[in-house]
Amino acid sequence: MNSLLLAWDAVVAHPLFLIGLTLGVYQLGLTLYERTRMAVLHPLIVSIVVxxxxxxxxxxxxxxxxxxxxxxSLLLAPATVALAVPLYHNLRRIRQFFWPVTISLLVGGTFATGGTILLAWLLGSDFSMLMTLAPKSLTAPIAMMVAEQLGGVAAMAAAFVMYTAVLGALLGPWLLKVGGVTHPAARGMALGLTAHAVGTALALDEGKEAGAFAALAMSLMGIVTALLLPVCVTLWLLL
Incomplete structure (x- = not known):
């Protein structure tokens, strides 16, 4: 009996078992989502819970x-870079919406970051927590780097990013439907700005154009926030 338990423990702790378990759970979530198209059964949400x-x-x-x-985890960076493919295929379309994209990025990015910091400050959060929450709308690798640079907690920043992604996957499509937003570019921008990688995945399910704009929004949001947020925080501390 003891030998069986030891063998079981060895199998469970083996990296290949855990990788297979993770991929199997994701496939389960993907199958459920493809059959139901319910946001609550998005593969990411199902995978986390299971x-x-x-x-x-x-x-x-x-x-x-x-x-x-x-x-x-090593595949995360190449997968993110691969989002450049729909961007390239829809480059001409993106150029046609230069000003709407720019305005959406500035307004949406400012509201997502500034609104979060303001709400957390009003609720009595300390500086470390404010800086941990600030990059919640960025993709995880950038958010962790920015949070650590600003004096926040990188691990907690990753958790807040995941929470934002799940919430965006659950409520994003429904809110856009209620708001009467039907244009693929607008839906893609909204999902990419607020729910980063998960929102981009949802947008790609809706179509190539929506996916391209979501990838563009997620990328620009990460770049602009990583560059400007430390500057804004530094100016804030000097005042």
């Missing part, structure tokens, strides 16, 4: 799981 439950049942801590996921 994986947390399975890891708790297995008694596995997060650092062990994170270390096993290193090969998959």
């Amino acid at each position: 994986l947390i439950g399975v890891l708790l049942l297995l008694g596995m801590d997060y650092p062990t799981y994170l270390a096993a996921m290193a090969p998959l």
Whole structure:
């Protein structure tokens, strides 16, 4: 009996088992989403819920799981760069909407970041928490870097990014429908600005044009915020 338990523990702790588990859970979520098209069953949401439950049942801590996921984590950067493909194919279309894109980026980005900081400040958050929350609308790698640079907590910033993504996946399409937003470019910009990678994935499901504008919004939001947010915070501290 002891030998069986030891063998089971060895299998469960092996990186290949955990990678296979992660991919299997994601495939389950993808299948459910493709059959129902319900935002609540988005693969990311299903994967998070099921994986947390399975890891708790297995008694596995997060650092062990994170270390096993290193090969998959390495693919995050190439996957992000691959978003340039729909951008390239819709470059002419994007040029036609230069000013609407620029205005949407400035207004949406300012509201997403400034509104978050203001609300957190009104609720009594300290400076570290404010800087952790500030980059919540950026994709995780950029958000963690910006938060750490500003004096926030990178790990918590990643958690807030994930929460924002899940909330965007749940409410974004519904809010756009209620608001009567039907243009692919507008829907893509909104999803990319507010829900970054997950919003871009949702936009890509709606069509290539929506996906291209979502990728553009997510990329520009990350670049502009990473450049301007530290400057704004520095000026704020000097006042």
